[in-house]
Structures are given as C-alpha cells and as structure tokens.
Amino acid sequence: MGLRSHPLPITMLLKLEGITKRFGSLVANDHIDLEIRQGEIHALLGENGAGKSTLMNILYGLYTPDEGRIFWKGKEVKIRNPRHAIDLGIGMVHQHFMLIPVFTVAENITLGKEVTRNRFLDMNEARKRVEELSQRFGLEVNPDDRIESISVGQQQRVEILKALYRGAELLILDEPTAVLTPQEVEELGKIMKRLVAQGHTIIIITHKLKEVLHLADRVTVIRRGKKIATLDAAGQTEAELARLMVGRDVILTVDKEPAKPGKVVLEVKNLHAKNDRGVEAVRDVSFTVRAGEIVGIAGVDGNGQSELIACLTGLRKPTSGTVTVNGQDVTGQSPRRIRDAGVGHIPEDRQKRGLVLNFTVAENAALGDHRAFARRGWLSYQRMVDKAKEIISGFDVRPPRHDYLARSLSGGNQQKVIVGREILRNPDLMIAVQPTRGLDVGAIEFIHRNLVSERDAGRAILLVSLELDEIMNLADRILVMYKGQIVAEVPGHEATEEGLGLLMMGGSASA
C-alpha cells in the first residue's frame, strides 16, 4: 500500500542536519538528521517524549535549535518564527489545539490571513471560503459555530482546515488522528492521499502503527531524542515498528480472563441532558456497570458521549433521570461529591480538565484530593512529592521529575500523569474517556493491562473511546451510542469492527 511509484526523480524538499535541542539539561533532540522528499507522506514515530513535537516545532519556527542546519528546497534557511515558516510553505497542525475558544470556526481558520473588503473583515466571504474548503476536503464544519461549543473531533478538523487554508506545501500533522473516529481517520487518509497527489508533502506524527503502514511512504523512528532509522513503510510490520520505537517487543493485544461481574456500582436510569446549545444530547439513557467488569461506550464522536460523561462526573446537570453510585444518589451533585462517592475520572481533554498546566507534576498529583495532602489544614508538599514519585515510577513518566511543570511534559506524558493519579486513588468506579489518547504503543499496552487488573481487583470501569480496537480489546460489554441513545448492547467477545461500525452509524445489523 505504502509503495508508490515516483514518476519524477526524487527531489529533496527538506533536509535537517544534526538538529539538537536542549531544554536545560534535557536533550530533547540529539543530532537528528532527516530528509523529506517532495510528495511523500513521511511518518515520524517514537515513544512519548521522544522529541517528535520538539523537532516539528523547530521546523515551524516556534523553537530555535541549539545546533544543526535546515535546508528547504536545497537552500539553507533559519526559520525564525511561524510567519516565516508559513511564508516558506510550511503548515502545522499542533498536537494541542491552537484554537481560540470564543472565536467562530471561520474566524479561527482565517485569523492572520483574513478575508477583507476595503480593509474591513468580510465574514460572509470568509464563511463561503471555509465552506468551500471544508467541502473540497470532506472535513465537515459549520463556519459559524464557536470553537468552545463543538466537539474535540470537530476542533481537530478546524485545525486541519486552518493549515490547508494557508496553502501549505509541506503539512506537518502532529497526531492529527488521536481524537478522530475510525471513519474520520479513514477520511483523513483519503484527504492526505489527495493532497499528496496534488503535489503536497506531509509529515505525520502518530502512535497508530496500522495507520503508518497504511498511509506512509517512509517512516523515521526516534527514540529518546536520537534518530534510530528511516525505512520504507512497505514491507514493515506493526510489531517491527513497535520494537524499533520502544526498544523491546510489545504485545499489541490484551490478554484477559472473562469478567466476573459483582454488585452494581454505577446505575444510570432514564437520563436526559442537553448540550451547550440547549439541544437534547442524551436521551433516555439507562445502563449499569458492575464491579469487576469493563463496560465500553462506542459511538461516533458527537453522539452524546461527552454530555453523558459530563453528567456522570458532575460537570453537567442532567435535565432528568438519576445517577447512582454504590447505591448513593449522586444525580446533579458536584464533582467533589461524586469523587468522594468513589468515582475516578480520566477526562477527554487532558489540558483543560485533567491538569493545571502551570502546576508542577507534584501539584497536579494532588489535584482533586488536596485535602488528603494536608496536615492540620496545611498543604504538605512532601506528601504531594511522594504521590508524584509514585505516579512517575508506576506509570513511567518521562522525564522522571516531580518538579517539572505539566506544561513542559510531552503530550503522552501528561496523559500518564492523569491516568496514574486517577488509578492510584483506587476508585470503585473509573470513568475513562480516551485513556490512551496520544500514548505510544508501549504506554498503551501498560495502561490497558492496568485497567484490566483494576477490573480484576473488583473495580467497575466505564470506558469511552472512539478507538474501536481499544473498546473491543478491553470491554466485556459494549454499549453503542447513536444520537444520544444507547441503541445496542453487544458482548465484548462477539463484537466485530464491521458490526459495531454499522450500529454506530445508526444501522441495525446484528453485530
């Protein structure tokens, strides 16, 4: 699949030579050489914290390298700032959204390259262009929606459109698929192929090895800041790539015993809730999760999962219905009360809900349970540091520094801090939303094993994921959500990708 013929002689679009970037004593990029050919899809692979985003941020002019040279179309360039990168023809979709929540989709896309008439903003024309663009690339957005009121998946689409709008020749996609549904990922794949056919070049960072094999022409693997190899994607296997990334063999599927469900821990009855626009998003949802089982919720993004979870965790008040945890009615209670009732939450948006980015890892370790870290009303830093160390060693956070600001951890390592914090609280019910979003294969393996052993220890786990693989791998029962309702329940071992896919689209096939 990855093999394509190059009718023209291979030309080098971009060449990096000996790029080194240090953050204090940490070497994030260690003499990296990289060549990007005109018209290829080049995948960048590596564990969390390997230095992929750093390298791409250097290319985009956000960081200045300490050493090394960059050649763009054969000419040496010093990329001073993003403007310069954009002018050269480099576009980047960042791992963490660079969107302005209170602006509309159209405003976000055109910002910095606005559509004007007589020097005034012409939002009608801007809207039209965004619509055109979104149709041309099959990335559905509503130009008038405010970013804060659309789903993460839609936000991701806006990000991609933003880069396309600027007509980038080289498009850097830093984990663009981490939050997309399988259908959207497939769609993105088509878009990428189309872009390449039109002469664009793409660098894609992703942890999804299947995708890499499917899409990329060549692959470069980075491990702990150093380049390990650049390979043709054709002829590689997932296992081989995983081994190169992590430096050991990785088991890609989860072994688990059949579940032994115990007492009911979570009971949801006839729940209704509205979304931010006041439209009913959760409609008459009822289900239970028992101790010792993993219940997965599958569905295309935007079918009410976010609102459902928000109700269960206290971030949104349901309009009617009840939520019971351990026999205690927690409907409409505050997140604090719900946490105290024994609920852990790995949230969908780690930067907005999971962490305070300007706090250290230690301070983040105490979030939500700060009273447990106090002695006679005074915060005990020692306890926070101890907890942080426990998370860091237990969940392999890199670099292993409790005094690091959460902001300066790589995306995957931020995720590990949250997962570690929540698991170590030992909740009776764990609500895990996209728990492995942005994690590398090694870390996914680790967290999956952890969730399964939590289950075996008698915890109830509610798993929401857009990854069908993840749901099918982990869940003992799968609930399919469509248009705010639970339309089907499928036993985990009977589920197939096609069957679930159909149900998620509102079909009624027996899965």
Next chain:
Amino acid sequence: MTVAFGTILLTFIMATLRATTPLLLAALGGVFSERAGVVNIALEGIMLAGAWGAAYFSFISGSAWIGLLGAVFIGVIMAGLHAVASIKYYADQVVSGTAINLLAVGFTEFMLNRIWGQAGSSPEVASLPNIGPLNFMIYLAFILAIVSWVALYRTPWGLRLRSVGEHPLAADTLGIDVFKMRYAGVLLSGVLGGLAGASLSIGLLSRFVDGMSAGKGFIALAAMIFGKWNPLGAVGATLLFGASQSLSVIFQLMGIQGIPTQFFNMLPYVLTMLILAGFVGKSVAPAADGIPYRKTN
C-alpha cells in the same frame, strides 16, 4: 414643579454626558489594553498625567489643541512604561499599574509646584471649545467609541488584537506578532487615557487640579467590565455610571434630601460587583488577560 421639569431633565442629561465623557474615554482605553491581554489599572494614573499634560501644553502654547496632543503624548509615555514592564519584562501587571498610578500622583504634584509655583491647581489655560451646547470632548468620546468598536470587530487588526488576548500562543503559530499587538493595545490605552485626562482639565474645565482624576480611572475599569470588554458595552456602562453620578446633582436641584451623595457615588461599584458575581448577566474577561506571554526558544 412642572415648569422646572424640562429644565431639570436637560440639566440631568447634560450632567450625565459630562460625567460620562472621561469615563468612556478611559474605559475604551481599558478595552484595547485588556482585549490584547494586558490588565491596565494604570489608567487612573495615565488619566491624571494626561490631564496635567493637556493643561501644561495648553499653557505654554496658548492652544488647547496643542494641549490635547500633549495629553496624548504624556498618556502614551505613561502607558509605554506599563507596556515595557508587563510585555517585555513579564512584570506583574497589577504591580506595574499601581507603580504608574503612584508615579503619576507624584509627578503631577511636583510639576504643579515646579511650573506654576502653586499647589492645588494650575492657572487658567486655554480650553477646548463647545460645539453647540456640549464640549468638543463629549462628541469625540462617543465617536471614538464607535470607531473602536469597528476597529475591534470589523477589521483584521481587531481580530488579531483580540486573538492575542485570548490565546497568544495560537496567534503566534499563525504568524501574528503577539508582542506588537500587545504594545498596540497598551499604547492605545495611553492615547485614550490621555484624552480622558484632557477632557477633565481642558474639556470640562480650563485648568489642572491636583488629583483631578479622583478614582475615575477605576470607575472606567469597572465600566469596561460592566460593558463586557466591548466598546459599545462601555458606552452603555459609562452612561449608566455617569447618570448615577449626576443623579445626586439632580436630587439636590429638586430639593430631595436624605440620600447622601456618597450613595450615588457608590452605585457604579455596587453594580460592578453584582455583574462580576454573575447576578446581572455574565461578563467574561479575555482568557489570557493579565498573563504575560513568554516565548520558549
């Protein structure tokens, strides 16, 4: 009573417009600065220094128009200090603003003495003309409010300015110069704060009086919040605050006693507290307001 009613109403409207003008100009200044992400409590000091500048330049040149330019000049210098401290040196913006407020008090007192050899107030200087019944500055304030709204919401420049106050890193990744936009916002607040000062010394009066800003810069900030960081909102808010101040005058005229003037002076603040607490609609500050932007390199 009925005969006097028309007169009283007219007096009330005139008093309201006069009270509104300096508040509105300063509130507009606050809008530009905070929309760009820099909290500007220095407005009080900028206004005071601007009032002095207007009187001084009017005094030495004999022209109120030169005085007006002088007010802008002084306002921009004061705001420039705040801009450099908070944008270039990542200073705490409240601390920097407070320092500038104190500086303005000391500076104007000193200059009052130095130049005119008297404490309390300057001699009479040329003041800006009236157009019809109202002073030039009153018209200017309302025109600038509309211009500000158009600039912020209908031009690419305004979109960019607002973007750096919301999410500077995102703006940066789109090639928008965050520092430049923030300087623009703060310096504009210097221009508008200076004008607000001029409206006091050479608009509504024709002399500089020691401490004549008298907390109006802070009321203007309250109005900016009340007006949801929007120029047109600021018009509404400052009119309301202006009206509540002139009510005390009217009540005196109408011979109503028993309500102390302090009550009316208190009203704007009470209203602001209510809106901040979310009782009267919701007013949300720009997300990155007050947070210095640092580049990682």
